[in-house]
Amino acid sequence: MTERYISLASGNASLSAILHTPTNTQPSQTGVLIIVGGPQYRVGSHRQFVKLSRYLADNGIASMRLDTSGMGDSSGSKAAFYQQDNDLETAITAFMQHNPQLKNLVLWGLCDAASAILIKLNKPDPRIAGVVLLNPWVRQQHSHAEVMLKHYYLKRLFSRQFWQKMFGGGVALRHSLKDIWQTLQQRKAKHSRTASTPEANEQNYVQLMLQGWQRYQGKTLLITSGNDLTAQEFLSLCQHDDSWRSLLSSAQHCHINDANHTFSTLLWRQQVEQLTFQFVQQLLSK
Known part of the structure; x- marks a missing residue:
């Protein structure tokens, strides 16, 4: 070679x-x-x-x-x-x-x-x-939101380590809830569009x-x-x-x-x- x-x-x-x-x-x-x-x-x-x-x-x-x-x-x-x-x-x-x-x-x-x-x-x-x-x-903003909900936040909610950190003060509760809320809003915005609107940046x-x-x-x-x-x-x-x-x-x-x-x-x-x-x-x- x-x-x-x-x-x-x-x-x-x-x-x-x-x-x-x-x-x-x-x-x-x-x-x-x-x-x-x-x-x-x-x-x-x-x-x-x-x-x-x-x-x-x-x-x-x-x-x-x-x-x-x-x-x-x-x-x-x-x-x-x-x-x-x-x-x-x-x-x-x-x-x-x-x-x-x-x-x-x-x-x-x-x-x-x-x-x-x-x-x-x-x-x-x-x-x-x-x-x-x-x-x-x-x-794309909406697709990333859906994947984050399914493959990141959902796994965290069922993680013992996450809840241990949460109640132990290792995770800022307000910040975590804000992240989830923003992600839900992005997902909602996607579904509010008409079906004919192309998904594109x-x-x-x-x-x-x-x-x-x-x-x-x-x-x-x-x-x-x-x-x-x-x-x-x-x-x-x-x-x-x-x-x-x-x-x-x-x-x-x-x-x-x-x-x-x-x-x-x-x-x-x-x-x-x-x-x-x-x-x-x-x-x-x-």
Whole structure:
């Protein structure tokens, strides 16, 4: 395996990336482009992205890790994840130019990088054969309120430790009740809207994610964590919205029950690596 730094021109920014190329085997015709979500850079939490790239290279799959504009060693102003189409397009083109054996590639992203990938899919690109989405970010005020009620406050109310702290003076009762009340009000505000009002922030990014996924003709692997509010918000959206539920049912979905947001243990990381490799192998066998 070789690891090589390259610099890419994207608008007024110079993007930094690391290419991982297999040397001991015939490299596959499908590569993996790892898109980094904020506030991370191309190494990733607990070196997750480095280890993933090296694992793939050891198994004959080329990959590239990218710092988007304003992140890591890349210049320029940091762009919101829903404004990264130019960076992703630049990276896709450069990755394939530096690896002429590639016929197509997989886009891989965690959290808001997964969201950026779905938004990118609004522009069909035959080079993208597959996407791997880990705990996609769909944070909206009302959805966050519902998840907090179900997966945080409810668990706290049934926790002996919480009540021990409460009566022992370790928790400010007024503050806790205020948090719960505000969360209930946010949830109520959501349900007071008309059914025709799209659930979106000011940039409508969640709707763009949905549209991109609907337009996409390739394969999808979704990996979610059981111990992560971001994953719970995404799965809740899929559960309560017919369009999202239909897309989820057509994707390969692996839920790692105990994993946290960044899959920070050796076991969870290895599961993600193996799932990614197997997904690429499926694409190669077609």
